[in-house]
Amino acid sequence: MTALRTRVLSGIQPSGTKHLGNYFGAIKQHIELAASFPGEAYYFIADFHALTTLRDADELRAATLELARTYLALGLDPDKALLFRQSDVPEVTELAWLLATVTGMGLLERAHGYKDKLQRGVKPTVGLFTYPVLMAADILIYDATLVPVGKDQIQHVEMTQDMATHFNETYGMGKELLLRPEFRLSEASYVTGTDGQKMSTSYGNTLPLFESGKRLKKLVGGIVTDSTPLGEALDPERCNVYALLKLFLDAPALERVREHYRTARRDGEPFGYGHAKLLLAECIERQFAPARARREHLLQHPEEVEAVLRRSAERARIAARATLERCKTACGLR
Numbered sequence: 001m002t003a004l005r006t007r008v009l010s011g012i013q014p015s016g017t018k019h020l021g022n023y024f025g026a027i028k029q030h031i032e033l034a035a036s037f038p039g040e041a042y043y044f045i046a047d048f049h050a051l052t053t054l055r056d057a058d059e060l061r062a063a064t065l066e067l068a069r070t071y072l073a074l075g076l077d078p079d080k081a082l083l084f085r086q087s088d089v090p091e092v093t094e095l096a097w098l099l100a101t102v103t104g105m106g107l108l109e110r111a112h113g114y115k116d117k118l119q120r121g122v123k124p125t126v127g128l129f130t131y132p133v134l135m136a137a138d139i140l141i142y143d144a145t146l147v148p149v150g151k152d153q154i155q156h157v158e159m160t161q162d163m164a165t166h167f168n169e170t171y172g173m174g175k176e177l178l179l180r181p182e183f184r185l186s187e188a189s190y191v192t193g194t195d196g197q198k199m200s201t202s203y204g205n206t207l208p209l210f211e212s213g214k215r216l217k218k219l220v221g222g223i224v225t226d227s228t229p230l231g232e233a234l235d236p237e238r239c240n241v242y243a244l245l246k247l248f249l250d251a252p253a254l255e256r257v258r259e260h261y262r263t264a265r266r267d268g269e270p271f272g273y274g275h276a277k278l279l280l281a282e283c284i285e286r287q288f289a290p291a292r293a294r295r296e297h298l299l300q301h302p303e304e305v306e307a308v309l310r311r312s313a314e315r316a317r318i319a320a321r322a323t324l325e326r327c328k329t330a331c332g333l334r
């Protein structure tokens with residue numbers, strides 16, 4: 001079987017409120033890819049995977065719905081892309097078993113993701129260890145060809161390629177039962193947090209999407225800057241506020257801001273970090289205003305979110321069943 005079309009797929013962990021790093025590092029590309037490959041984008045909320053680290057049922061349910069709302073609010077078009085819960089397609093766990101039987105222990109033992117999680121104190125369960133097998137099943141069951149991921153997930157996609165090859169060699173009799181996917185690393189892969197480190201939920205340095213008004217100003221006000229007094233020249237390249245402004249402003253607007261930094265003046269008035277922060281808060285507020293309004297609407301209409309999740313899962317299951325049948329027949333289970 002050779003892929004004649006591009007099918008995009010990614011799984012997203014339902015964990016807390018998404019932030020600017022998640023948007024510019026992942027979500028934005030997902031939405032753009034869905035527009036570029038209408039009908040061929042499969043996005044799912046990785047709730048099976050979330051169970052390896054999240055043990056609170058209410059929290060998982062709430063995080064799952066919030067993630068679905070986030071994608072829809074930010075503009076994912078549910079007529080062009082599928083958005084579903086991983087667990088609504090239980091066939092993936094069956095394929096994961098078939099893959100597990102052809103996957104060497106050594107392959108999983110080399111996984112950086114597993115080692116990183118142990119270091120962060122996550123309990124070493126069998127589920128955490130075999131996480132990459134379920135992830136491979138997620139990708140392979142939909143015949144996905146392109147998997148947009150962050151850097152930390154590249155190895156998992158490479159392991160998926162290996163599992164597809166092993167499975168094809170074992171059961172394919174010269175045919176490609178499973179398609180080998182490729183990963184795609186997003187371009188804007190580094191968003192700075194309020195403390196100057198990489199923005200991440202685990203560092204508590206995030207600017208959450210959908211924040212506005214006073215709370216947003218307060219969070220932006222907390223961005224770490226040096227103690228240059230108002231009126232003295234500032235270096236934009238060493239400023240955490242400027243690093244974030246770059247995500248929002250076009251080249252001419254950025255050049256004007258650089259000039260304000262260098263001269264410490266704007267329109268004849270002094271310009272300092274406080275002014276840069278206000279500008280950033282305005283940019284965030286403005287850019288996400290339509291998404292905030294759509295999210296409010298979806299909060300009032302949870303049935304609309306649920307309908308998208310269900311409809312998408314039904315369509316995803318059709319693709320999943322076809323692959324699973326093909327594989328089960330090849331293994332002698334049919």
Ligand code: ADP
Pocket residue numbers: 013015021022023024025026149150151188189190191192193198199200201202
């Ligand atoms: P967190 O670090 O907040 O837990 P995740 O690890 O769940 O975020 O990341 C989800 C997605 O968002 C990944 O694709 C990841 O690459 C992207 N992402 C997260 N933080 C950033 C960041 N600071 N800059 C760019 N992309 C990011």
Ligand code: TRP
Pocket residue numbers: 009010011012013046049134135138139147148149153156
């Ligand atoms: N492991 C991914 C993450 O933590 C989530 C995920 C699960 C995924 N299944 C996937 C990503 C399949 C891409 C394809 O971000």
